[in-house]
Amino acid sequence: MKILITILLSFLTLTGYAQERELVTVKKTLKLMGSRFSITVVSPSEELGHINIEEAIAEITRIERMISSWNTDSETYLINKNAGIKPVKVSLELFRLIERCKVISVLTDGAFDISYSSMDKIWKFDGTMTEMPTAEKIKKSVEKVGYEKIILNSEKQTVFLKEKGMKISFGAVGKGYAADKAKQFLVSRQVAGGIIDAAGDLSTWGTDVTGKKWVIGIVNPLAKDKIVSWLPIVESSVATSGNYEKYVTFKGKRYSHIIDPRTGYPSSGIRQVTVFAKEAEVCDALATAVFIMGKEAGLFLINQLDGVEVILFDNFNKAHKSDGILFDRDP
Secondary structure, three states: OOOOOOOOOOOOOOOHHHHOOOOOEEEEEEEEEEEEEEEEEEEEHHHHHHHHHHOOOOOOOHHHHHOOOOOOHHHHHHHHHHOOOOEEOHHHHHHHHHHHHHHHHHHOOOOOOOOOOHHOOOOOOOOOOOOOOHHHHHHHHHOOOOHHHHEEEOOEEEEEEOOOOOOOOOOOHHHHHHHHHHHHHHHHOOOOEEEEEEOOOOEEOOOOOOOOEEEEEEOOOOEEEEEEEEEOOOOOOOEEEEOOEEEEEEEEEEOOOOOOOOOOEEEEOOEEEEEEEEOOHHHHHHHHHHHHHOOOHHHHHHHOOOOOEEEEOOOOOOOEEEOOOOOOOEE
């Protein structure tokens, strides 16, 4: 579901101030949670940097084991297996994650919904669709979807999906959550600064080896050699959703692969959304939600939330931003 725009990060070499502090940048890129992860840390030595990165990888792997919907040993798999049958007692960590997801579902009026995986797969974005599904098929495809059908019992710490065939999955929030947890772990190990890039969900802290802020360049989705804005990110996170690679067009209208879990219809009207907030988990969830809600409703929501900002491109490739964003053309 996530599509990563080209993000330019300021990984500068060890010079000047960095030499005085004897810090180095250590980076490792690998596949985790089925996606490309890149972990960068600022460290007194390469050896210690690699040790810290391996520990962060172990933390991300732990998260994956907990939230995976296909791993038969995971708590999430057990929840889905017992849909419509009985509640499942889960760890406090997973319970709290699902609880927060339901809060975002309420805030977004269901545009974000971890039960979206209950949808029948009637849309195809591989070039094989020649006509839209019927309204009846679309309506039927979302019959089992609905965050209000996820029943949480805080006293017993259980999760129950009300209908058989219901499923939850964390594809729209899991990588952001994993990035947050990896960051928290590294901060607890006194790692001075770094970036966790979880397939485009970025979580940052500290500064680079020169003491400067981490900087990202927001790139125009249709002109990747053009920077729309350079933005410093301090103790902050970023996530992006886009539809410029997977979509279908019927009667001149463009439909994204990001489907509204409330209606079963693909979203339309937005080409790309980038959300900024303290937690990557929040960025991840809201990027998807804003994409589905549309420009006006999405901007209105973000402007009501403290510490959250957004830049989005509409289908005409025009950029729009929340009130707290100031565009800066120079890095």
